[in-house]
Amino acid sequence: MGLTSQLDNDPKTYGEAMSDIDSDKWLEAMKFKMDSMGSNQVWTLVDPPKGARPVGCKWVYKRKLGADGEVTAFKARLVAKGYTQRPGVDFEETYSPVAMAKSIRILLAIAAWYDHEIWQMNVKTAFLNGFVEEEIFMDQPEGFTAVGEE
Template sequence: MKSMEEEMKSMKVNQVWDLVYLPPNRKAIGNKWVLRIKRKADGTIERYKGRLVAKGYTQHKGVDYEETFSPVVRFASIRLMLAIVAHLDLELYQMDIKIAFLNGELEEEIYMAQPQGFVIKGQERKVCKLKRSIYALKQSSRQWNLKFHQAVISYGFRMIEEDHYVYVKRSKDDFAILSLYVDNILLATNSKEFVKTVKDWL
């Protein structure tokens, strides 16, 4: 319950939806809770994880979504990046974006049922009008990638033409190479101070 409450708090903080009455001739998609136990290497319980996911398989093309394509970094690029790190003795960091998909802003009008166990009293007949993407929507990954791309370009990173999810940023003698695979970031740099600046921004 605590992990589910944390997920709902995250939804509220990120203003993922507004409660509205379902417009005529529209259907609300469903959702479900995915509950997992995260374990440490020795098998002991690290934490309980509750994630609210949409039933994206009930979405209809042309109504609830248009495009779904979302590129990811190529494995050849990751291998090349690791070779550069080893050759130049760079610092390497791996980061996982905790609520990546909630950053994606939706272009379509999507309505979703209120989450089980968290239906607002007195507003039981209302549905969630999604403003941001949540996990398992058809377009979630695409919307997150568009948002991430716009953000890193505005911060001064330059996209590599050969792989659209590898970025480079230079600052005098310092530089950073960044790659994105869904919601995982690899960041390589020749300066600990520079990487601190980039990580703080991220």
């Protein structure tokens, strides 16, 4: 019996992605994400008010592999550096609606019992459609800084 391990060779930074052999694929993935955010009107480019502390952001990269181990897709996600925010100063509460594993198992068991079909869907821009009441200021993403708006 043998064990194999795949090293995590996905870029950790924008610079690594741009110097990677697949830099064109990473750039395409980032452009897709930026286009999605633009079409969903995720943000408006503004100068932050005096005293505001913009949240930083960074790109997270992932090669998606098929069952045969071959790369099927290049994914780039833009994430806020929330760890730089201070509780009670930069935010009051956090919430992420996630189903408990136990609830999913119960749903699947009931569906199996009644011989119902279960369908799974993926909404690529689901997290871009939420509403935020507060104004949040974020730095522009690396590689996509508007000229003259640095």
